[in-house]
Amino acid sequence: MSKVLFSVSYSIPDGKRPEYLAAIAAVREFYSGSDVSFSLYETKGKHNHFQEVYVYPSADAYEASDDPAATAAISSSIEKIYSLATSVVYDVANEVA
Numbered sequence: 326m327s328k329v330l331f332s333v334s335y336s337i338p339d340g341k342r343p344e345y346l347a348a349i350a351a352v353r354e355f356y357s358g359s360d361v362s363f364s365l366y367e368t369k370g371k372h373n374h375f376q377e378v379y380v381y382p383s384a385d386a387y388e389a390s391d392d393p394a395a396t397a398a399i400s401s402s403i404e405k406i407y408s409l410a411t412s413v414v415y416d417v418a419n420e421v422a
Contacts, residue, residue, distance in 0.1 A: 335410035
């Protein structure tokens with residue numbers, strides 16, 4: 326099975342960084358105990374511009390992530406992040422075998 330790479334990039338307004346980092350910490354903790362690899366990057370030279378990168382072990386796992394029950398434990402953190410985020414861009418890529 327091919328892995329799926331999902332990424333989302335966005336900017337966070339000045340002054341909201343501490344609030345954002347607290348919310349994203351819950352997301353990092355949630356995925357630390359799963360088969361999904363999660364990483365957070367800040368774009369070099371772009372203050373408060375972040376990219377979340379998820380690697381799902383299969384297309385089925387990626388598709389299952391759309392189920393709200395799958396992320397219910399962190400739904401409030403996700404809502405907080407996306408209420409702060411501007412210029413949101415999503416990307417999905419499939420691993421080439």
